[in-house]
Amino acid sequence: MEKSLVVITGASSGFSAEIAKLFNQAGFPLLLLGRRVEKIEALPLNFDNVMIEKVDVTDQKVFAASIKKAEAVYGPVDLLVNNAGVMLLGNVLTQDPAEWQTMMNTNVMGVLNGMQIVLPGMKERNHGTVINMSSLAGKKTFTNHAAYVASKFGVHGLSETIREEVSGSNVRVSLVAPGAAETELLTHVTDQSALTDYEAWKESMGGITLNPVHVAESVKFIYDMPQEVNIREIDIAATAQDA
């Protein structure tokens, strides 16, 4: 059977780079989105069926135009992985509110933007899947994560609401909620003491974090289930993670 278009946001590093590799190896046409396209272009992929577009997920117009462009080549999108996200750790008493805004805009608005773009077509076709990358911080609290936690609880809440709303159209909405993993996520943190606390916490668990490959496998597992089966959520963390 011909494989349908898979769209992955924030494909330049971390989880999404691994997700892109898995779907690429399985022969799916891909639309890979991110701001640093040169990093996406450097991924070890077979680029025959890969379109790369410079997209900031907070800009819905550009986001929508990129999907329209890919659909004209590969046909309708059947899977959107809303993975793009930022985690700017900090204490709310001192953190610059601009950092809260960046997290809300990217982690919440970016996900809503993507869902509004693809869901009408999926409902019309009675087929499609959206997988949102949340976090264990989308269901429990962590010190110095207040605004990030707020954004990821938001992802959990909006995903379950929309899942209910589109379930009657045979469209799946699912969540992956990972624990701590080694990606570029921490490189954007500006609060040095929050960063030191986070690193100390990881060290207290023996320095072992989740390999992003397993997050990618979870996404693929959700998608590979028959369309009438929706794995609503996968929570995945290193066994050694205590929180």
Ligand code: NDP
């Ligand atoms: P990375 O920092 O490695 O990757 C984040 C990706 O998001 C990058 O490719 C970045 O691309 C993209 N991105 C960020 N902002 C935007 C934007 N405005 N528009 C488009 N793309 C954007 O981190 P991870 O792989 O770890 O993060 C992926 C997701 O997983 C996030 O949602 C994160 O919250 C979540 N997560 C991560 C955990 C971890 O411990 N690593 C744990 C739980 C959840 P570019 O800068 O090129 O635009």
